[in-house]
Amino acid sequence: MIAIRHLLALLALCTATLAAAPESLPTRAEVLHSIRIVNEHWRKTHPKHGDAFWNRAVYHIGNMEAFSVTKDPESLRFSEAWARHNQWKGAKSNKRAEWKYSYGESDRFVLFGDWQACFQVYFALNDLAPDPLKTARAREVMAWQITTPANDYLWWADGLFMVMPVMTRMHHITGDPAYLVKLRAYFDHARDLMYDPADALFFRDAKYIFPKHKSSNGGKDFWARGNGWVFAALPKVIQDLPESHPDRAHYLSIYQSMARSLAACQQPGGYWTRSLIDPDHAPGPESSGTAFFAAGFTWGLRTGILPKETYQPVALKAWKFLTTQAIQPDGSFGYVQPIGEKAIPGQVVNAKSTADFGVGAFLLAAAEMARYTQAPTPSPDTGDRK
Numbered sequence: 001m002i003a004i005r006h007l008l009a010l011l012a013l014c015t016a017t018l019a020a021a022p023e024s025l026p027t028r029a030e031v032l033h034s035i036r037i038v039n040e041h042w043r044k045t046h047p048k049h050g051d052a053f054w055n056r057a058v059y060h061i062g063n064m065e066a067f068s069v070t071k072d073p074e075s076l077r078f079s080e081a082w083a084r085h086n087q088w089k090g091a092k093s094n095k096r097a098e099w100k101y102s103y104g105e106s107d108r109f110v111l112f113g114d115w116q117a118c119f120q121v122y123f124a125l126n127d128l129a130p131d132p133l134k135t136a137r138a139r140e141v142m143a144w145q146i147t148t149p150a151n152d153y154l155w156w157a158d159g160l161f162m163v164m165p166v167m168t169r170m171h172h173i174t175g176d177p178a179y180l181v182k183l184r185a186y187f188d189h190a191r192d193l194m195y196d197p198a199d200a201l202f203f204r205d206a207k208y209i210f211p212k213h214k215s216s217n218g219g220k221d222f223w224a225r226g227n228g229w230v231f232a233a234l235p236k237v238i239q240d241l242p243e244s245h246p247d248r249a250h251y252l253s254i255y256q257s258m259a260r261s262l263a264a265c266q267q268p269g270g271y272w273t274r275s276l277i278d279p280d281h282a283p284g285p286e287s288s289g290t291a292f293f294a295a296g297f298t299w300g301l302r303t304g305i306l307p308k309e310t311y312q313p314v315a316l317k318a319w320k321f322l323t324t325q326a327i328q329p330d331g332s333f334g335y336v337q338p339i340g341e342k343a344i345p346g347q348v349v350n351a352k353s354t355a356d357f358g359v360g361a362f363l364l365a366a367a368e369m370a371r372y373t374q375a376p377t378p379s380p381d382t383g384d385r386k
Contacts, residue, residue, distance in 0.1 A: 018101040022312075022313055022316070023313065023316035023317055023319070023320050024316070025312075025316065025372075025373060026319065026323075026369065026373060027373060028373040028374055030219060031369045031370040031372060031373060032069070032070055034323050034327060034366055035066050035069070035070055035363060035366045035367070036070070036072070036359055036368070037327070038327060038331055038332075038333050038359060038362060038363070038366075039063065039066060039075060039359070039363065040074075040331060041330060041331030041332055041333075041360045042059070042331075042333075042356070043074065043078055043325060043367070045332075049081060049085040049086075050084045051086060052082075052086040052089065052090050052091075052115065052118040053105060053114060053115065054113075054115070054117050054158070054162055054357070055117040055339060055355065055356050056082070056356055057090075057117035057120070057121060057162075058117060058191070058356070058357040058360040058361070059079075059356035059357060059359055059360035059363075060079045060082055060083075060118070060360065061117065061120050061121055061124075061235075061360055061364065062359065062360030062361060062362065062363030062364045062367075063075050063078065063079050063360065063363055063366050064079055064120075064121055064124040064125070065363055065367035065368075066363040066366060067079070067370060068124075068367060069367050069370040070370075071100060071228050076128070079121055079124075079125065082121075083118075083122055083125055083134070085122060086118065087137075087216075088122050088133055088134050088135075088136065088137055089111065089118075089137040090101070090115035090116055090117075090118050090119065090137070090141070091106070091108065091109050091110040091112070091115040092107040092110075092370075093107045093108050093110050093378075095108075096144060096331055099111050099144075100112065100114050101113070101150070101153050102186070108329040110141055111141070111145055111148075111153065113153065113154065113159040113162035113163040114158070114159070114162055114213075115159070115165075115310060116138075116141065116142075116162055116163055116166055117162040117163075117167045118164055119135075119137075119138035119141075119142075119169075120169070122134045122135060122137075122138060123135065123138070123166075123169045123173070123377040126157055127224045130369075135173065137176070138166065138170070139170075139173070142166060142167070142170050142175075142179070143170075145182075146178050146179060146182045151182070151185040151186055151188075151189050152186075152189050153186050153189075154187065154190040154194065154206060155184045155189070155190070155203060155206070156205040156226075156341075157190075157194055157202045157203070157204050157205065157223075157226035157227065157229050157230055158204075158225075158226065158229045158341075159190070159229075160187070160190060160229055160233045160234075161229035161230070161233040162229075163186070164183060164186070164187065164233050164234075164236065164237050165233060165237060165240070167179045167180070167182065167183040167186070168180070168183065168236070168237050168240035168241060169239040169240065171183075171240075172240065174346060180245065180247065181318065183237070184247045184250075184372035187251070188282030189344075191254070191289050193205075193206060194206070194209070195254070196210070196220065196222075198218060199222065199261055199277065200254075200257035200258050201222040201227055201258065201261050201262075201276060201277075202222065202226060202227050202230050202258065203220075203221075203222065203223075204223045204226035204341050204342060205341070208221060208223070208342060214346050215275055215281040215343075216278070216280070216281045217234050217278050217280060217281060219277065219278050220277060220278070221275050221278065221281060221342070221343060222275065222276040222277060223274065223275065223276075223289075223341070223342050223343055224272045224273065224274050224275070224276055224286055224290075224293075224337075224343070225274075225288050225289040225292070225337060226341070227258070227276060227285070227289070227293075228288065228289040228290075228291070228292025228293055228296075229292065229360070230258065231255070231258050231259075231262065231292060231293055231296035232292040232293075232295050232296050232361070232364060234251055234252075234254060234255040234258075235255065235295075235296055235299040235300070236284065237251050238251050238252055238255065238305075239299075239303070251265045252305070255296070255300070255323065256300075256305070256306070256307075258296075259296070259297065259306055259311065261276075262276070262293055262296075262297075262314075263297075263310070263311065263314045265277060266314055266317065266318070267279065267285075269285060269317075269321055269325075270290070270317035270318050270319075270321035270322075271285035271286065271287070271290045271318070271321045271325075271335075272286065272289050272290050272293060273285070273286060273343075274286045274289070274337055274343035274344075274349070275343035276379040281343055281345060282343040282344060282346075282347065284349060284364050285321065285325065285326070285335050285349075286335060286336070286337050286349055287321075287322060287326040287333065287334065287335035287336050287358055287361075287362070288336045288337060288355070288357065288358040288361045289317075289337075290318055290321060290322060290326070291322055291326075291361035291362045291364065291365045292361050292364070292365070294318035294319055294322060294368075294369070295320065295361070295364045295365040295367075295368045297303075297311055297314055297315040298315045298319075298365065298368040298369050298372050299368050300369075301315060301372060302356040302368065302372045302375045303370055315369075315372075319365070319366075319369055320364060322365065325361075326362070328351055328373055332352075332354055333354050333358055333362050334350065334351035334352055334353055334354055335349055335350065335351065335353055336349070336353050336354050336355045336357075336358030336359075337349050337353070338353065339355065341358075
């Protein structure tokens with residue numbers, strides 16, 4: 001059950017929405033223009049291809065989503081070049097006996113989800129031009145992983161975004177139901193470890209669970225980007241699952257509960273602060289979490305899973321912040337909290353704060369908004385789940 005304060009906040013949000021002039025839905029051309037200026041700036045200022053670790057992978061996940069609506073050949077070439085640079089692999093160790101899934105940035109951490117997010121990009125590229133090489137490493141790694149007895153692969157909130165969509169796509173590619181069985185086991189572990197049903201939000205990992213960890217005001221500290229990872233991951237899972245799959249309703253319930261809580265935490269300026277229910281812990285706008293939330297809300301609106309009258313104002317206020325404050329005149333994307341795992345009081349996050357994963361989050365949100373601007377009005381919990 002969601003905390004009473006969140007229900008009251010959501011009621012206040014709905015009342016304010018009725019009283020205020022609503023934000024207008026952008027045109028598809030306006031959305032595509034925002035994608036172009038942000039992506040062109042990023043490619044121009046970051047032309048070199050790095051490794052396949054999570055932060056670069058998330059940019060390319062967003063870039064491929066952007067390509068799906070823009071058909072910009074430069075975007076496609078950029079992700080293809082990155083994939084070839086990394087040999088269509090994540091962590092590159094071939095010695096299964098040394099493969100690990102605890103945190104690690106070396107090639108031994110093949111089973112660590114931050115090295116598996118790249119597979120989402122390779123799958124998208126393979127969809128456009130099939131080649132067994134593009135999915136070979138993903139098949140090797142994930143087929144091995146699901147034979148292991150451990151179910152605690154997703155022990156941090158970010159991992160749900162990195163790994164869950166890989167599992168559903170592997171099910172599509174192979175037809176093996178074991179991927180969905182293991183996915184549910186992984187998710188149940190993450191949910192039981194990090195999810196607070198009273199507030200319908202996720203702690204980032206075991207270190208931040210209340211009351212072991214508290215915000216500067218003594219309350220629960222739900223990190224915005226951590227919840228953004230989850231809220232952006234669940235749509236990818238829900239849309240990939242067969243309509244009749246027994247686990248779909250569970251993922252959908254968590255997604256809808258999070259939507260209610262997150263809407264109640266949105267600030268008047270359209271953004272979310274780094275600590276969701278304690279804005280004073282680390283005040284001010286943060287764009288990566290906001291972009292992930294915008295993507296999640298807009299997907300829910302487009303598919304009819306979220307009611308338009310309640311949640312379109314939330315998505316449009318977030319979009320206005322992203323396009324009028326986070327995007328800078330030169331096309332850079334600001335207000336991205338640096339790589340980390342928590343809201344840090346006093347940390348500077350401003351118009352010059354940018355990062356590859358933040359740009360990827362924006363591209364993900366923008367692609368969803370582009371689809372929404374031309375989507376027919378769906379019936380509740382139906383419609384295009386692409």
